[in-house]
Amino acid sequence: MDYQEAKDKFISTWGSLGSLWGINKAMAQIQALLFISTKPLSMEEIMEDLKISRGNTSMNLRQLMDWGIVTKTLVAGERKEFFTTEKDVQELARIVAKERSRREIKPVIKVLEEVSSIENDGTEKTKELIKQTKALHELTETMDVMINKLVDQKQNWITKSVLKLFK
Amino acid sequence: MDYQEAKDKFISTWGSLGSLWGINKAMAQIQALLFISTKPLSMEEIMEDLKISRGNTSMNLRQLMDWGIVTKTLVAGERKEFFTTEKDVQELARIVAKERSRREIKPVIKVLEEVSSIENDGTEKTKELIKQTKALHELTETMDVMINKLVDQKQNWITKSVLKLFK
DNA sequence: ACAAACTTTCAATAATTACTGAAAGTTTAA
DNA sequence: TTAAACTTTCAGTAATTATTGAAAGTTTGT
Structure with a gap:
């Protein structure tokens, strides 16, 4: 596998993985491209490399x-x-985790709170709804x-704190 | 908010959250419906309640x-x-985590392994690709x-082991 | 103030993904 | 063995989401 193959493979895998961390394909691919680039890239360069339109890139x-x-x-x-991307994977993980918490988890917690605090009318089904939510x-x-x-730990929490806990 | 409202709100929120744990809307909604049901449901009942087709339900x-x-x-x-669903949230979390690891994370790890072990030809860009991947x-x-x-811990790892570690 | 160089926006379109419903398949009771 | 009761499959269609490209917007140098 030569450089170009490896690069393409990385970008496309990372791209299709986008869904795992909640972003779309093009977004993930742009990030991947920047992540392995040795220098900042212009919009022009990104468009050409990934073969996507100017609008999409923007x-x-x-x-x-x-x-x-x-x-x-x-x-x-x-x-x-x-453009450049954060190059430190741990910092990247921290940003992604924090954003997903804010955008997706927090709103769900709010709904679960609301639903689980409806008035208990004593019926079986209401009791079950409350209990489960x-x-x-x-x-x-x-x-x-x-x-x-995890995300607030500024050092390499992942290798240090966590792994040894579950040894 | 009465029972029906609360139920609908829960099912639709859980449904749109599907993407967060990697499944589609209908799938998440069916699971949500079963999760708060006091008894096993037939396909007929699920279809009617969620207003989806027989094929989709199946x-x-x-x-x-x-x-x-x-x-x-x-x-x-x-x-x-x-049909019934697993009613214990911790067991549910365990199943989901394990499945996502198997289906999504493991394959990515494999690609990253491959890409990061290409031959180092000494060029700047190859070095960067290897380093970052x-x-x-x-x-x-x-x-x-x-x-x-986490997932292998059979007890309530979440409240016990983990929380106190990051106190 | 102008115009070249560049970026953003957004309506139209394409690509992807989910859903339907009817036909084919399966199981069970008699 | 038959037929009623039920489930699965899948081609067609609908809904959703991503992408394009050209026009509008912005910035900067002269």
Whole structure:
């Protein structure tokens, strides 16, 4: 496998994996491209490399910036904008975890809270609804807390703290 | 908010959340319906309650069974099949985590392994590709190990072991 | 103030993914 | 063995989501 093959394989795998961490294909591919690039890339270069349109590139770069994963960089003497991504995988993981918690988990917790606190009219089905949504609420909240604690650890929590705990 | 409202809200929220744990809307809704039901439900009842077609119900029930989340139950004196879901949230979380690891994370780890072991021809870009995919490989593998360790704990790992660690 | 260089927006379109419903298949009771 | 009761399959269609490309918008140098 030569460089080009390896690069393509990485970008396409990472792209199709997008769904796992909650973003779309183009977004994941742009991030992947930047992640293995040795220098900031312009919109032009990204479009050409991934064979996607200008509009698509622009919109997905914006989203990546919203997530805080990609930043604009100025390159001396160049007028156009260049982009780079966070290169540290741990920091990347932290950003993604935090964003997903905020965007997806938190709203669910809110609904589970609401649903599980309806008035208990004593019927079987109401009791079951309350019981089960409460259990789900508790689980979801615990996982969310866990994710955010992990994410707040600034050092390599993953290799240090966690692994040894489950030895 | 009365029972029906609460029920609908729960099912639709859980349904749209499907993407978070990697399954589609109908599948998540069926699971949600069974999760708060006080008794096993037939295909007929599921179709009616969720207003989805017979075919859709059948296919999604099969998928839920493939995941190991839903099981067929025989109801005495009834000819048709009835379905129930795992009612314990912790066991549910365990099943989902294990399945996602197997279906999604493991294959990615394999690709990252391949890509990160291409021959180092000494060029800048090859070195960067190797370095970055290696870092990603390590991270992904560690998370996968972590998930599987968590998942193997048969007791309420979540409240006990984990929370206190990140106090 | 102008225009070149560049970026963003968004309506139209394409690609993907989910859903339906009827036909084919299977199981069970008599 | 038959037929009623039930389940599965799958081609066609609908719904959703992603992408394009050209027009509108913005910025910068002169």
